[in-house]
């Protein structure tokens with residue numbers, strides 16, 4: 287497998303090779319690789335690549351994927367609290 | 380563990396101070412940060428770099444920092460791109476009062492060698508054709524202002540400092556500073572104790588709290604500033620566009636996305652950095668009024684970050700007579716990213732007892748003791 291031909295983050299065009307290079311450099315958390323490579327910053331907000339990246343980090347660290355922190359989810363792709371929707375509706379009425 | 384200097388905070392200020400110390404030969408430096416790299420304001424900021432300020436202290440800090448950013452990629456020997464783009468800041472006036480203030484600002488900026496100039500509405504539209512001409516009265520423009528990638532810029536300082544021997548511990552919180560008989564003895568973290576007599580407070584939104592650990596009072600507080608990013612599109616806007624009266628800054632970054640933010644005059648003081656729908660509403664209204672075509676862009680993400688605010692909205696840099704060996708790099712009031720090269724240089728000079736490149740009186744904490752101190756930075760979003 288040529289890791290240069292495997293796209294791990296489709297939104298930001300990041301290859302598996304680029305991810306492995308950054309892991310080798312010592313950046314081994316989701317938050318770190320996200321900021322250096324833009325992994326997870328595109329329109330899908332890591333809903334496609336999130337688990338794949340966690341698996342790669344786990345493999346690299348020789349641990350289970352359940353030990354790898356997920357990235358912080360930010361709005362707008364997050365579930366919206368009913369209270370917030372109510373606030374917005376109240377503001378408008 | 381022993382260190383010549385402990386730096387609390389590994390944001391852009393902390394890494395710049397560490398690099399400058401090490402470059403000058405003080406290499407036994409340890410940096411602690413309780414988050415991932417750029418988890419503080421640095422990774423949340425607009426990362427705009429402008430020299431068009433209304434106070435002299437800010438103008439000089441910004442100008443000399445831009446000089447460094449222009450050579451940073453080479454000097455730091457960085458293997459990724461810091462993405463320094465210099466296509467200017469276009470600051471629009473929307474009222475007559477603003478127009479008059481801007482004439483004064485430009486005179487001050489030019490007096491310290493900043494290539495800013497006043498523009499008519501037509502001239503402004505030549506540079507940013509999608510500006511709403513009905514809203515603006517005039518503008519100022521400085522072509523050497525710009526933008527960097529805040530993550531790679533921080534990583535560039537970090538990588539260079541590490542190469543020179545600085546030790547970094549991210550995700551490790553400093554919990555106390557032990558001071559005995561007016562002397563710093565050690566810094567205590569969640570995992571270790573470090574014997575040292577010099578501590579730098581570069582803790583961003585938490586610099587008041589870190590000051591309190593050492594019994595040092597710093598007149599700063601924090602407040603949440605929200606920001607959003609859109610989907611990337613082909614390049615259509617060169618400069619950052621700002622309006623203080625409309626309360627907006629908006630920039631297309633090299634990646635293609637637009638970054639934009641505004642402040643909430645009602646925001647409470649504190650450490651909240653959450654996202655609100657009110658921000659989205661207000662941001663959308665302001666952006667679409669001033670730059671109508673942006674209404675077609677999809678929002679990808681929003682977030683918040685801390686401005687650490689000082690009484691005159693200029694940074695607080697240097698030592699303090701409250702405690703020997705305690706150094707301050709805080710109170711950046713929403714523009715500390717662009718000042719980092721000078722913050723790093725000046726703090727390294729003060730810590731090493733060298734003469735400083737610029738007179739620090741305007742930025743030293745003692746300025747607030749002086750009743751005649753009237754400087755106040757107006758040009759802040």
Ligand SMILES: Cc1cc2nc3c(=O)[nH]c(=O)nc-3n(C[C@H](O)[C@H](O)[C@H](O)COP(=O)(O)OP(=O)(O)OC[C@H]3O[C@@H](n4cnc5c(N)ncnc54)[C@H](O)[C@@H]3O)c2cc1C
Nearest residue numbers: 388390392413419420421424425427553583684715716717
């Ligand atoms: C939305 C927004 C937009 C902005 N736009 C711009 C802009 O366009 N241009 C510009 O120049 N500036 C901008 N700023 C301001 C800029 O982000 C800050 O001034 C700058 O990043 C400050 O850097 P710093 O290193 O001093 O602080 P930070 O980056 O906040 O770093 C401080 C670090 O200290 C750590 N810390 C705190 N307490 C402790 C402790 N007890 N132990 C260990 N670590 C600790 C924190 O985790 C943090 O990582 C903006 C800010 C925001 C929020």
